[in-house]
Amino acid sequence: MANQAEKSLSIVSQIDRLVQFLKEVRAEFGKVTWPGGTEVKGATAVVIVVCIFVACVIWLVDKIISFGVDIVF
Template structure:
């Protein structure tokens, strides 16, 4: 099995030419959606952590 670097690069170039690249607007919209969902997830998990922490503190402080 021989490796042909020139043939490999030719094939890579041909495949890259087939790729449909997103427009600038599509990239910005998708980035904004990802950041928005990350923010929503962060707020949700922060609130859940606070509620669970409050419950655990209440549970363990009531026995003292």
């Protein structure tokens, strides 16, 4: 079994690795080109319109299938 000194060294090295990872994450976030407000609003509008369109298509297909099932049964 590992003694107490090895365990504490392991914990310290894990903390050091975590700190290094977080520093690298922060540096990478600085390199990201974030979208502007106008671009976000436009993309959001597109997503909403596409969701409504897909919902309407699914509703229409459901109605057609229901109509067909009602005719058969």
